Structure formats: structure tokens, C-alpha cells
Amino acid sequence: MNIEKHKRILEFALSSLFRQKLKNIVIILAYTLNVFIFSSAIFFSESLKNEAVALLGYSPELIVQRMRGGRHELVPLQYAEKIKEIRGVTAVTPRYWGYHYDPPVNSNYTFLGADQLPPEVLEMVEGSFFEQEGKDLCVIGQGVADNRFVDTEDIIPVLGADGKLHALRVAGIFTAKSTILTNDLVILKTADLKKIFLIPDDMATDLVVKVRNVNEVSTIARKIQEMIPDSRPIEKSQIIKTYEAIFSWRGGLMVAIFFGSITAFSILAWDKATGLSGQERKEIGILKAIGWDTSDIIELKFWEGLIISSMAFFPGIIFAHAHIYLLGGLIFSPLMKGWSSIFPQINLAPQIEPYHLIVIIFLTIIPYITATLIPSWKAAITDPDMIMRG
Amino acid sequence: MKYKIFSGILLFEILLLTTLAVSVSISSTKRAPALKANQQLVKNLMLTDLSLWTEARYSRHPSQADFFAPFQDVPAAIERFPSGSLTAPAALYKLSQNAASMAKISRPDR
Numbered sequence: 358m359n360i361e362k363h364k365r366i367l368e369f370a371l372s373s374l375f376r377q378k379l380k381n382i383v384i385i386l387a388y389t390l391n392v393f394i395f396s397s398a399i400f401f402s403e404s405l406k407n408e409a410v411a412l413l414g415y416s417p418e419l420i421v422q423r424m425r426g427g428r429h430e431l432v433p434l435q436y437a438e439k440i441k442e443i444r445g446v447t448a449v450t451p452r453y454w455g456y457h458y459d460p461p462v463n464s465n466y467t468f469l470g471a472d473q474l475p476p477e478v479l480e481m482v483e484g485s486f487f488e489q490e491g492k493d494l495c496v497i498g499q500g501v502a503d504n505r506f507v508d509t510e511d512i513i514p515v516l517g518a519d520g521k522l523h524a525l526r527v528a529g530i531f532t533a534k535s536t537i538l539t540n541d542l543v544i545l546k547t548a549d550l551k552k553i554f555l556i557p558d559d560m561a562t563d564l565v566v567k568v569r570n571v572n573e574v575s576t577i578a579r580k581i582q583e584m585i586p587d588s589r590p591i592e593k594s595q596i597i598k599t600y601e602a603i604f605s606w607r608g609g610l611m612v613a614i615f616f617g618s619i620t621a622f623s624i625l626a627w628d629k630a631t632g633l634s635g636q637e638r639k640e641i642g643i644l645k646a647i648g649w650d651t652s653d654i655i656e657l658k659f660w661e662g663l664i665i666s667s668m669a670f671f672p673g674i675i676f677a678h679a680h681i682y683l684l685g686g687l688i689f690s691p692l693m694k695g696w697s698s699i700f701p702q703i704n705l706a707p708q709i710e711p712y713h714l715i716v717i718i719f720l721t722i723i724p725y726i727t728a729t730l731i732p733s734w735k736a737a738i739t740d741p742d743m744i745m746r747g
Numbered sequence: 748m749k750y751k752i753f754s755g756i757l758l759f760e761i762l763l764l765t766t767l768a769v770s771v772s773i774s775s776t777k778r779a780p781a782l783k784a785n786q787q788l789v790k791n792l793m794l795t796d797l798s799l800w801t802e803a804r805y806s807r808h809p810s811q812a813d814f815f816a817p818f819q820d821v822p823a824a825i826e827r828f829p830s831g832s833l834t835a836p837a838a839l840y841k842l843s844q845n846a847a848s849m850a851k852i853s854r855p856d857r
Contacts (some may be wrong), residue, residue, distance in 0.1 A: 364750055371749035409797055411782060413810075415789040422811070429811070452793055456804055465801045467808075469792060477787035498798065534781045538788055540798040541807070563811075565793050596795055596810040603809060664753060671760035678767055696802040703799075706778055707771045709764075 366653060370660035373640070384625065385668050391622045392673025392721050393680070399713050400681040401689050402604045404705040408537065409600035416596055418574050419566040420452075421581055422589045429589075431560040436585055440566055443580050445573045451561030453547050455554050457515060462504045464698045468554070470547035481539075482529035483509065493549055496529040500540035500699035513543075518555040525549075536701035566590075626728040638736050645741035651734070658733035662726035670722055674714070682707040 374381050421440065423432040437449040453470030474482070474496070482496055495513070505513055513525045531539040550556070566581070568574050578590035641654055649657075680687060682705060694700045788794065796808045805812030 367750045367753070368748070371753055375749070412785055412789050412797070413795070415786040416795045417793050420795065420811070450793070456807070465803075465807065467798070467801075471792060475787070475791045477784060478791050481784055481788060500798070500801075535785055535788055537797055537799070538785055538794055541801045542798060544792070591795075591810065599810045600797070667757055667760070671757075671764060675760075675763055675767065693799070695800050695806065697800050697806075699801055701798060706782075707767075707774050709768045709771050 363656070366656050367660050370657050370664060373657070374661060374664060381665060385665055387618070387622050387625060388665065388669030388721070388725065389673045389676070390618055392670050392717060393677050394618065395717050395720055396674050396677030396713075397680050397686070397689065399717065400677055400708070401686050401693075401705075403710070403713065404681065404708055405703075406601055406604040407708065408703075408706060409604065410597055412538065413593070413597050413600060416593055417565040418568050418571060418593050419578055419581075420591045421564040421566055421585075422591065423563075423585075424587055424589045429563075431556060432563055432588075434559050434561055436588065437561075437564050439584060440564065440581055443577055443584070445569050445577055446566055447569050448567040450565045450567070452563050452565055453550050453554075453556060454562050455550075457543070457553075459505070462698065464501075464504055464541070466501055466541050466543050468543045468545060468550055470550035471544050472547050474544070479529075481532050481535050483532060492546075493523055493525050494528040494546065495525045495549075496531065496542075496544040497527055498531050498539040498542040499533055499536050500701060501543060502527070502530045504699050515553060517553040519552075523549075523553055533702065537703055540701035541699055626725055637733075641733065641736045642741045642743075645737065651737040654737040655730060655734055658729050659726065662729040666722040666725055670718070673721075674709075674717070678707070678709070681705065 421432065421436065423430045423436070432451075434451060437451060440446055440449045455468050457466045457468050458464075459466060497507070497513070501513075502508065505511075507513060507527055509527050509530060511527050513527060515523045515525055517523050525543070525545070531542070545553070551558070556562070566577065568577055574592050574594075578592055581588055581590050644654055644657075645651075681689075685703065686693065686705075795810050798807070800806035
């Protein structure tokens with residue numbers, strides 16, 4: 358192989374691109390924007406999906422809700438006794454939680470009852486909680502604290518279901534590291550939560566079922582539904598798949614929103630694919646006339662495509678990485694946030710997967726290079742005299 | 748010698764991307780303790796959902812919501828909350844899961 362020949366063709370390709378500087382700069386900018394959008398959407402949705410899977414992999418294996426008239430209702434604690442009788446169930450723990458709307462700041466909070474916070478959880482809390490004696494203590498998420506401008510030892514007034522005002526004293530605030538889980542959480546002692554929501558003593562919000570063998574979860578879920586017809590068992594695998602579906606859909610939606618720019622670029626590539634300009638055809642004719650082979654011309658056009666693609670691909674990927682992981686997905690975040698009045702500062706785990714790079718290459722570089730090669734090949738196999746005459 | 752300048756730029760870009768890839772693996776090592784702590788939080792508090800969209804109960808807890816919650820008016824209705832309107836595939840997924848589990852119940856021997 359004569360490496361010198363390839364170098365010269367590359368040199369010629371660069372000179373040829375330089376001759377049409379403005380046109381090629383515009384193509385590179387449009388191309389970079391497309392790579393940037395594709396990559397940002399992929400990085401954003403994949404990082405969120407991975408974060409969800411990594412975290413929710415630790416959620417309960419099986420949750421049992423009670424449905425009445427198609428709606429989630431409080432579950433009687435006697436259901437727990439029935440479920441315990443199923444072989445393979447090791448424990449059934451009631452969960453107490455609910456939502457509270459905070460009118461002064463137009464926000465919804467999630468109240469969760471917990472009587473004990475293990476040391477691992479307490480490490481993520483600034484302040485203290487269960488060490489303190491007294492009623493109406495709570496640990497709140499960063500979003501709640503910022504929203505209400507409260508600090509530890511401050512008071513959050515909450516209107517209970519009984520119409521009375523309950524003054525919750527903030528005993529601790531979750532650290533910023535856990536905002537993706539705790540941003541809107543208000544953790545109270547179970548008795549306080551039951552008092553605020555007027556949950557009867559023999560009821561719970563739902564039940565967490567601990568299963569000895571995880572392979573039996575589906576069977577146990579089926580048995581629960583047979584035994585208690587108004588129950589709705591939710592398996593961990595369903596929770597994870599729900600999040601996978603949501604983030605895949607959102608990634609697709611982000612691309613859909615920028616569909617206009619992708620279409621514009623596709624039209625540009627299509628335009629190149631359907632025919633060369635008179636100038637380009639003439640250039641190919643001259644090259645053929647002075648002794649270039651068809652393979653040399655295809656190589657020239659390949660280099661041109663590769664130069665443009667590499668000048669767009671790498672910056673597109675690098676800008677997308679900076680956009681998602683340094684700027685927190687600035688362009689996409691309004692889509693993510695929806696109308697939530699409190700939204701966590703998500704610090705996504707950066708990632709560059711070879712698979713994603715290959716997907717982006719197949720969606721951008723391959724179509725572009727193909728679009729430049731086909732018309733050039735068509736022109737290169739035609740008689741040079743005919744090409745020059747047009 | 749334009750090709751030398753081009754090769755230089757290309758090498759620089761590849762180097763930059765490689766540096767990013769290396770920094771990604773370093774940052775994932777650094778983030779490991781925080782991730783572990785959050786996993787413990789999920790386990791201990793028995794959490795089921797991420798605290799992302801707080802505007803409605805079905806967007807705060809997509810995995811726990813009623814099947815029809817985001818479509819309370821008619822199926823596939825335009826939702827009043829942006830995040831609710833974006834949960835379509837998840838809801839469809841749940842419906843198919845539900846149909847599958849109902850099928851299992853009706854054929855317990857299989």
C-alpha cells in the first residue's frame with residue numbers, strides 16, 4: 358500500500374473543503390448540533406435510567422396495596438396476618454405514607470412514617486431525629502427545606518385531616534447527596550403520621566412483603582391476589598421496568614422535540630445524496646480526465662465525508678457530555694421537570710458507553726458518508742467528457 | 748501540509764474523548780459511597796420511587812399509581828400535567844403486566 362498516495366488524497370480533500378469554507382462550516386455546525394442532540398438525549402435518559410435501576414434495585418421485593426373501585430385504599434392490618442400464612446413469606450411490614458399539599462408554597466410533599474432510622478440513614482441527615490424525645494418531630498428533604506426556608510429546629514405547620522394545625526419541628530434535613538430520593542420527603546414517627554392523616558390503628562397505607570426466595574416473588578404475588586381479591590401486588594421488577602419505560606420514552610421525546618433540526622440535516626444529506634452540484638461534477642470529470650481512478654475519487658469523497666463527520670462528531674459528543682454532566686442538562690431540564698414546584702438538583706453519574714457511541718455513529722456518520730459517496734461513485738463511473746459537458 | 752493539522756486536531760479530539768471516558772470511570776469510583784448510602788436509604792425506608800415529579804400522586808409515585816391515574820378523563824387524554832402526559836408507555840406496560848398477571852390467575856396450574 359502506498360501510504361504517500363493516501364496522504365496526498367487526504368491533502369487534496371482538505372484543500373477541496375477549504376475552497377468552500379463557508380458551506381462546509383455551516384454543514385459542520387448543523388451536523389454538530391445533530392450529534393449534540395442525539396448524544397444529550399442518550400446520555401440524559403441512560404444516566405437517569407441507570408440511576409433509577411441502581412437505586413430501586415434495593416426497593417422492597419413485593420408491595421401489596423388494596424384497591425377499591427379501581428383506587429388505592431388503606432389496607433387492613435389483618436391482611437398482613439393472612440399473607441404471613443403463605444409459605445415462603447418471612448415478614449410483612451406495614452408502610453405508612455401519604456401526600457400533603459402545602460398551600461403557601463403550592464407544593465406537594467410526601468409524608469412517610471418511620472419509627473427508626475438506621476445509622477446508614479442518619480449519616481445522610483444533618484441534625485438528629487430519633488435521639489430526640491417528643492412528638493411531631495420530622496426529618497425533611499432538601500427541597501422541602503429550601504421551599505419553606507426552614508432549618509433544623511424550625512417549625513413547619515401542617516393542617517391535619519382532623520382540621521387541626523400540627524406544628525412539626527424539623528429535627529434533621531437530608532443532605533444534598535440524597536435529593537433524588539428525599540427531596541420532597543417529610544419523615545415522621547408513625548404515630549404522628551397516623552394522627553395527621555387520621556389513619557385508623559388497624560389500617561396501613563400498604564404492606565411490604567419479605568420473601569425468602571426472590572424467585573418465588575411472582576408465585577407469592579399470585580397467591581396473594583387469589584387469597585385477597587381486592588389486593589394489588591407490585592413486584593420490584595415492575596417498579597424498575599416502569600422507570601426504564603419512562604426514561605426511554607422521555608429520551609425519545611427529547612429527540613422528537615428537536616426533530617426539526619434533525620429533519621433539516623436529513624434534507625441536507627438527502628440533497629447531497631440525490632446529486633452533486635455542477636461544480637462538483639466538473640471537478641470529478643477533470644480528475645478522471647487527468648488520470649484519477651474511480652477508486653481514487655471514491656477515496657477522496659470518503660475522506661471529505663470523514664473529515665466533516667469527525668469535525669462534527671467529537672465536538673458534538675464532548676459538548677453533549679458537558680451539557681448533561683456539567684450544566685445538568687440545561688436544555689432538557691424543563692422537559693424533565695414538568696410542573697413540579699420542587700425538583701431535585703440531580704447530579705447524574707457521567708457515562709460514555711461504547712454501545713451509545715456506536716449508536717450515534719450509525720445514526721449520524723454512516724448516513725452522511727453514504728450520502729456523499731453514492732453520487733460521487735455515480736459521477737466517477739461516468740465518462741469524464743460527458744460529466745464536464747454536463 | 749493541511750493533513751498534518753487535520754491529524755493533529757483529530758488526535759486532540761480523540762484524546763479529549765478518551766480523557767472524558769477515563770474521568771467517567773474515576774468519577775464513578777468517587778460516587779460509589781454516595782450511591783451505596785442512597786441504596787441503603789431505599790432499603791431502610793422501603794422507598795419505591797424517585798423524588799422527581801411532585802405535581803401529582805401518579806407522577807410522584809409512577810410505580811404505585813392506579814393504572815388509569817394519568818388518564819382520568821379518557822384513555823390517552825391530553826393530560827393536565829406535563830409529566831403525566833409523558834407516562835404513556837409506562838401505563839401501557841403496566842396494563843400489559845396486569846393482563847399477564849390476570850391470565851396467570853385464571854390459569855393457576857400453568
